Amino acid sequence: MSQKTLTKEDLSQFTGTEQWYRHGLARNVLYTDGAKHVAESGGAYWLLDEIAFAQSIRQVAAEGFQVWKLKVSPDHKATLACEDGNSKIVFTKEIEFTDFPLVEIAFYFTDKVLMLPSEY
Structure with missing residues (x-):
């Protein structure tokens, strides 16, 4: 089990992306370096999936x-x-339990790409 190392300060470093990543199951969805960082450092691939x-x-x-x-x-x-x-609000989902390390986080999704707001 890896330790979650995501901090809010980490997110400010992402102001664009150098690479696009294709979601493993929803193949029409791409995500950026920042979204990948959140998934890896925050143990939150589940969030990208949702x-x-x-x-x-x-x-x-x-x-x-x-x-x-x-x-x-x-x-x-x-x-x-x-x-x-x-x-x-057009959709909400209650999550019964999460160990996500931040109190809140936001993403933008447009043109089939998921990104951090600073990457927009």
């Missing part, structure tokens, strides 16, 4: 620009929400 798999939901797929937010409570439960870019 966002990629949600693209098959009609209300989610209808949004060309999506803002995804994960908020983790002190009891290790979390809420994953997708907004339309204008703060309107």
Whole structure:
């Protein structure tokens, strides 16, 4: 078991991407260096999976620009929400348990690419 080393300060270093990564199961979804860093350092490939798999939901797929937010409570439960870019929530999912190391994180998803906001 690897130790989760993700910090909020780490995320500010990502201002673009040098490589695109194709999701292993949702082959039409790509993600950036920053998203990969979150998955590796935060033990959160599951989070990339949740966002990629949600693209098959009609209300989610209808949004060309999506803002995804994960908020983790002190009891290790979390809420994953997708907004339309204008703060309107189009999808939410309750996560019963997570050991994700940050209290919250956001991603953008547009043109079939998942990225950190600083990479947009």
